[in-house]
Amino acid sequence: MSSVAVCPGTFDPVTNGHVDVIERAAAHFERLIVACLRNVGKQPLFQLDRRVELLRSATDHLGNIEIWTFEGLLVDFCRQNDVGIVVRGLRAVSDFESELEMAQMNHRLAGVETFFVATSPLHSFLSSTLVKEVARFGGDVSPFVPPAVCDSLRAQFAANRSV
Amino acid sequence: MSSVAVCPGTFDPVTNGHVDVIERAAAHFERLIVACLRNVGKQPLFQLDRRVELLRSATDHLGNIEIWTFEGLLVDFCRQNDVGIVVRGLRAVSDFESELEMAQMNHRLAGVETFFVATSPLHSFLSSTLVKEVARFGGDVSPFVPPAVCDSLRAQFAANRSV
Amino acid sequence: MSSVAVCPGTFDPVTNGHVDVIERAAAHFERLIVACLRNVGKQPLFQLDRRVELLRSATDHLGNIEIWTFEGLLVDFCRQNDVGIVVRGLRAVSDFESELEMAQMNHRLAGVETFFVATSPLHSFLSSTLVKEVARFGGDVSPFVPPAVCDSLRAQFAANRSV
Amino acid sequence: MSSVAVCPGTFDPVTNGHVDVIERAAAHFERLIVACLRNVGKQPLFQLDRRVELLRSATDHLGNIEIWTFEGLLVDFCRQNDVGIVVRGLRAVSDFESELEMAQMNHRLAGVETFFVATSPLHSFLSSTLVKEVARFGGDVSPFVPPAVCDSLRAQFAANRSV
Amino acid sequence: MSSVAVCPGTFDPVTNGHVDVIERAAAHFERLIVACLRNVGKQPLFQLDRRVELLRSATDHLGNIEIWTFEGLLVDFCRQNDVGIVVRGLRAVSDFESELEMAQMNHRLAGVETFFVATSPLHSFLSSTLVKEVARFGGDVSPFVPPAVCDSLRAQFAANRSV
Amino acid sequence: MSSVAVCPGTFDPVTNGHVDVIERAAAHFERLIVACLRNVGKQPLFQLDRRVELLRSATDHLGNIEIWTFEGLLVDFCRQNDVGIVVRGLRAVSDFESELEMAQMNHRLAGVETFFVATSPLHSFLSSTLVKEVARFGGDVSPFVPPAVCDSLRAQFAANRSV
Numbered sequence: 001m002s003s004v005a006v007c008p009g010t011f012d013p014v015t016n017g018h019v020d021v022i023e024r025a026a027a028h029f030e031r032l033i034v035a036c037l038r039n040v041g042k043q044p045l046f047q048l049d050r051r052v053e054l055l056r057s058a059t060d061h062l063g064n065i066e067i068w069t070f071e072g073l074l075v076d077f078c079r080q081n082d083v084g085i086v087v088r089g090l091r092a093v094s095d096f097e098s099e100l101e102m103a104q105m106n107h108r109l110a111g112v113e114t115f116f117v118a119t120s121p122l123h124s125f126l127s128s129t130l131v132k133e134v135a136r137f138g139g140d141v142s143p144f145v146p147p148a149v150c151d152s153l154r155a156q157f158a159a160n161r162s163v
Numbered sequence: 164m165s166s167v168a169v170c171p172g173t174f175d176p177v178t179n180g181h182v183d184v185i186e187r188a189a190a191h192f193e194r195l196i197v198a199c200l201r202n203v204g205k206q207p208l209f210q211l212d213r214r215v216e217l218l219r220s221a222t223d224h225l226g227n228i229e230i231w232t233f234e235g236l237l238v239d240f241c242r243q244n245d246v247g248i249v250v251r252g253l254r255a256v257s258d259f260e261s262e263l264e265m266a267q268m269n270h271r272l273a274g275v276e277t278f279f280v281a282t283s284p285l286h287s288f289l290s291s292t293l294v295k296e297v298a299r300f301g302g303d304v305s306p307f308v309p310p311a312v313c314d315s316l317r318a319q320f321a322a323n324r325s326v
Numbered sequence: 327m328s329s330v331a332v333c334p335g336t337f338d339p340v341t342n343g344h345v346d347v348i349e350r351a352a353a354h355f356e357r358l359i360v361a362c363l364r365n366v367g368k369q370p371l372f373q374l375d376r377r378v379e380l381l382r383s384a385t386d387h388l389g390n391i392e393i394w395t396f397e398g399l400l401v402d403f404c405r406q407n408d409v410g411i412v413v414r415g416l417r418a419v420s421d422f423e424s425e426l427e428m429a430q431m432n433h434r435l436a437g438v439e440t441f442f443v444a445t446s447p448l449h450s451f452l453s454s455t456l457v458k459e460v461a462r463f464g465g466d467v468s469p470f471v472p473p474a475v476c477d478s479l480r481a482q483f484a485a486n487r488s489v
Numbered sequence: 490m491s492s493v494a495v496c497p498g499t500f501d502p503v504t505n506g507h508v509d510v511i512e513r514a515a516a517h518f519e520r521l522i523v524a525c526l527r528n529v530g531k532q533p534l535f536q537l538d539r540r541v542e543l544l545r546s547a548t549d550h551l552g553n554i555e556i557w558t559f560e561g562l563l564v565d566f567c568r569q570n571d572v573g574i575v576v577r578g579l580r581a582v583s584d585f586e587s588e589l590e591m592a593q594m595n596h597r598l599a600g601v602e603t604f605f606v607a608t609s610p611l612h613s614f615l616s617s618t619l620v621k622e623v624a625r626f627g628g629d630v631s632p633f634v635p636p637a638v639c640d641s642l643r644a645q646f647a648a649n650r651s652v
Numbered sequence: 653m654s655s656v657a658v659c660p661g662t663f664d665p666v667t668n669g670h671v672d673v674i675e676r677a678a679a680h681f682e683r684l685i686v687a688c689l690r691n692v693g694k695q696p697l698f699q700l701d702r703r704v705e706l707l708r709s710a711t712d713h714l715g716n717i718e719i720w721t722f723e724g725l726l727v728d729f730c731r732q733n734d735v736g737i738v739v740r741g742l743r744a745v746s747d748f749e750s751e752l753e754m755a756q757m758n759h760r761l762a763g764v765e766t767f768f769v770a771t772s773p774l775h776s777f778l779s780s781t782l783v784k785e786v787a788r789f790g791g792d793v794s795p796f797v798p799p800a801v802c803d804s805l806r807a808q809f810a811a812n813r814s815v
Numbered sequence: 816m817s818s819v820a821v822c823p824g825t826f827d828p829v830t831n832g833h834v835d836v837i838e839r840a841a842a843h844f845e846r847l848i849v850a851c852l853r854n855v856g857k858q859p860l861f862q863l864d865r866r867v868e869l870l871r872s873a874t875d876h877l878g879n880i881e882i883w884t885f886e887g888l889l890v891d892f893c894r895q896n897d898v899g900i901v902v903r904g905l906r907a908v909s910d911f912e913s914e915l916e917m918a919q920m921n922h923r924l925a926g927v928e929t930f931f932v933a934t935s936p937l938h939s940f941l942s943s944t945l946v947k948e949v950a951r952f953g954g955d956v957s958p959f960v961p962p963a964v965c966d967s968l969r970a971q972f973a974a975n976r977s978v
Contacts, residue, residue: 003166024276027276028247028248028276072952072953073949073952073953073954075954076952076953076954084191085191090259090263090279092582092749092753093256093259093260093581093582093745093749093908094746094749094750094909096253096256096259097256097907097908097909098909099281100253100281100940101907101940101942101945102945103280103281104281104283104284104940105940105945105949107281107283108940108958109949109954109955113187113190113191113280114280114281115278115279115280116253116278116279116280116281117266117276117277117278117279118263118266118267118270118277118279120267120270121267121610121611121612121613121614122610122611123610124610124613125610125752125753125756125757125760127753130753130754130757134725134757134761137724137725137728138724138725138728139725139727139728139761140761143760235626235627236623236626236627236628238628239626239627239628255423255427255908256419256423256582256907256908257420257423257424257583260581260582260583261583263614264581264614264616264619265619267614268614268619268623271614271632272623272628272629284936284937284938284939284940285936285937286936287936287939288426288427288430288431288434288936290427293427293428293431297399297431297435300398300399300402301398301399301402302399302401302402302435303435306434329818350928353928354899354900354928410843411843413930416911416915416931418586418590418745419582419586419744419745419908419911419912420583420586420587422905422908422911423908426905426933429932429933430933430935430936433933433935439839439842439843439932440932440933441930441931441932442905442930442931442932442933443918443928443929443930443931444914444915444918444919444922444929444931446919446922447773447774447775447776447777447919448773448774449773450773450776451589451590451593451594451597451773453590456590456591456594460562460594460598463561463562463565464561464562464565465562465564465565465598466598469597492655513765516765517736517737517765573680574680576767579748579752579768582745582748582749585742585745585748586745589742589770592769592770593770593772593773596770596772602676602679602680602769603769603770604767604768604769605742605767605768605769605770606755606765606766606767606768607752607755607756607759607766607768609756609759610756744912744916745908745912746909746912746913777915777916777919777920777923779916782916782917782920786888786920786924789887789888789891790887790888790891791888791890791891791924792924795923
């Protein structure tokens with residue numbers, strides 16, 4: 001078994017739910033590549049560089065993590081880096097069908113297998129979108145994101161308001 | 164990474180959908196233990212020995228498979244055999260929540276991680292229950308189960324009818 | 327196009343939701359066969375003959391309905407009677423996946439097509455099981471079932487209580 | 490507003506998830522009636538008296554709780570006791586549709602309103618059924634149920650095994 | 653029990669489904685605040701003032717209703733006005749998970765409790781979005797919205813077409 | 816029974832999943848009108864003319880198909896053409912509720928009935944959106960769309976890249 005897996009996402013920004021999935025995947029593979037999607041389509045809140053920095057600071061307690069960026073198809077990233085396993089967290093039924101659709105497409109396109117892990121129930125009501133919505137209006141998001149992300153969100157929205 | 168996983172089930176009887184999940188798990192672990200549950204609660208169609216024989220014949224093309232039986236809690240089986248990963252197939256949304264509930268319970272009870280794989284769409288409408296229902300009334304289940312299972316179902320229901 | 331369809335069910339007993347589906351199907355086919363399943367597995371509340379009588383009285387305003395009984399596989403009934411279309415009502419998401427599974431199995435086994443119709447929202451919270459539960463304890467089910475069914479439920483449960 | 494609500498269930502046995510719902514409802518009503526269903530249909534693990542005792546010990550920190558028993562229809566219980574509000578916890582999508590069906594039926598039958606509360610995510614993977622399954626095989630259920638329930642489950646299953 | 657609740661929404665425009673939820677909530681609280689969200693994100697069809705006017709005309713038969721506007725986080729609105737209960741309608745499974753996520757976030761952020769009520773089945777297929785889509789192309793929406801909303805939609809889209 | 820049905824969609828572009836639904840509907844009606852929506856709202860990848868051409872080439876093996884275009888409400892199209900039946904494919908639970916909502920609205924607005932067919936499991940993970948996403952980054956979509964669509968997607972995205 002080639003013991004490498006990739007954990008892909010936009011991570012705009014990384015939440016405690018993402019960190020939970022990354023920790024659980026890292027415990028079962030020799031190397032875990034966290035692949036941060038550039039996401040040309042929609043305008044992210046944080047630039048790619050900043051998202052990678054925040055990921056790095058949130059996962060520096062894990063020894064077998066590498067943080068990379070990619071654009072385009074995940075299966076191309078997997079092929080180029082000879083990785084056959086994708087790990088994704090599943091929070092809720094509403095995630096389930098689009099994730100299943102993607103997993104089946106990736107398997108069909110390139111034989112890439114997806115392993116889904118059940119997100120801890122503590123984080124099941126977290127999403128980057130909801131966290132940003134709360135932070136935008138000055139709500140306290142410190143229970144939901146790593147400390148550096150909390151600071152960055154505060155700085156980002158303060159900057160927006162002062163404009 | 165300890166490269167062993169367990170793929171549990173009642174397998175009453177094994178279907179092509181189960182074989183698909185077992186093949187995909189076997190491709191990514193050094194050893195895959197297929198654990199057949201004795202299932203004291205409800206009356207199975209096939210006795211445990213027969214279910215294991217049918218599993219063995221359906222997976223004898225795979226070199227890294229072991230077929231064991233168990234009763235009681237899956238987490239106890241995992242602890243006794245020092246296995247930290249369970250692999251389960253997910254067919255549909257209706258599977259999803261009870262599977263998530265079990266995975267979270269097993270993680271909480273014993274730190275056992277569950278990796279879910281998306282069953283191939285070809286098998287997404289298969290279940291042991293539906294296959295038995297069709298076979299009971301003489302329907303042709305050969306596209307849905309391995310050949311030995313097809314013969315066993317025919318023999319089983321012919322025996323029932325002759326009684 | 328062969329303009330015949332079959333609308334199968336256990337109808338134990340027929341509810342206003344069933345009648346709605348039957349009326350809507352009857353409006354679009356030349357002949358609609360309502361096929362009442364004998365259901366050897368679980369013990370029905372009403373015997374097959376009584377279920378057919380109640381169906382007949384609930385649908386006697388429709389000219390192109392025939393009420394038949396069957397046991398075994400629905401696809402065998404379809405083949406024997408040269409019917410290629412099954413009509414089923416869909417009330418809710420929880421119906422959806424098992425219905426889809428059955429429809430795909432029936433298509434695979436015998437090329438039988440299933441047309442699903444969306445039950446009127448007025449009847450979306452009705453099921454034979456819930457109606458029987460309410461009637462068992464003397465609740466008023468007259469808004470949910472045809473008059474003859476209402477009387478039969480009352481008589482049935484009064485008989486049970488006097489035993 | 491008549492500030493009384495009823496929180497019904499079988500409570501076989503009460504879990505930390507039930508206690509969470511009861512605490513949250515008790516905070517918003519002057520009186521909260523916890524109504525324990527006799528449940529003539531299926532054989533419960535604990536007799537009604539024992540289920541009530543366990544409920545009492547799990548909620549004795551709450552001043553405005555009353556624990557009653559009932560059988561038959563919940564709407565009859567509501568009418569007899571002049572209660573217009575039912576409170577139910579919602580854990581997951583799979584609960585949702587049958588709960589909605591019951592709520593709409595109860596509103597239609599007797600104008601009784603149901604308020605659903607979202608169970609804390611910590612308890613979202615808990616059910617009495619799963620807890621009993623784990624306890625039956627000697628698993629540790631102390632994180633999931635009140636202490637007295639934990640002891641009762643241990644005693645109950647020890648008794649079963651010694652038979 | 654502090655008998656005040658808030659029923660929040662964008663109400664762009666208010667439908668008969670919203671009115672049903674407001675009426676049912678108003679029957680169980682001494683005061684019900686209907687809180688109309690300014691919604692800076694997406695462009696509404698009706699300006700905030702107009703949405704409030706339409707809400708007012710649709711609910712003027714209810715004595716214990718107050719209609720307010722807010723922007724930002726609902727929990728901030730609740731804290732400023734010392735309201736601890738939010739009432740929301742649930743129509744369908746697809747509403748359920750995002751609503752649960754919001755309710756759990758609001759409970760975590762500020763101890764605000766959400767009571768969900770099951771929308772009447774008659775209104776279960778209504779949404780402001782679908783109503784606007786139908787009205788945009790001249791369809792008759794009079795069965796789905798209060799009379800004043802019907803007129804406003806007609807005027808709004810006539811104005812658009814004459815431009 | 817008037818044996819005409821309409822199969823509506825945006826078809827941007829037509830996939831093998833659409834073709835499967837069209838073929839199955841065509842087998843059961845004398846005439847099947849495939850109605851291609853102009854879709855003024857969002858910017859399609861292919862112009863209406865091109866979408867119709869691709870539909871035509873994908874269905875020219877079927878003798879009883881007509882391909883028309885429409886804008887506005889589907890029920891108006893149905894009324895103008897005296898069609899009382901709409902056929903739609905259902906792939907997954909996430910399709911289900913919005914489809915049900917539309918079907919119930921169309922029935923209420925104009926008595927138009929919707930028959931849903933279960934998409935073949937082979938195509939259950941296909942959507943025009945996912946196919947375009949894969950093609951945009953040069954992935955091979957030939958197993959998922961008719962040959963002419965495959966060529967058109969390649970040409971379209973090559974043109975985009977050379978700009």
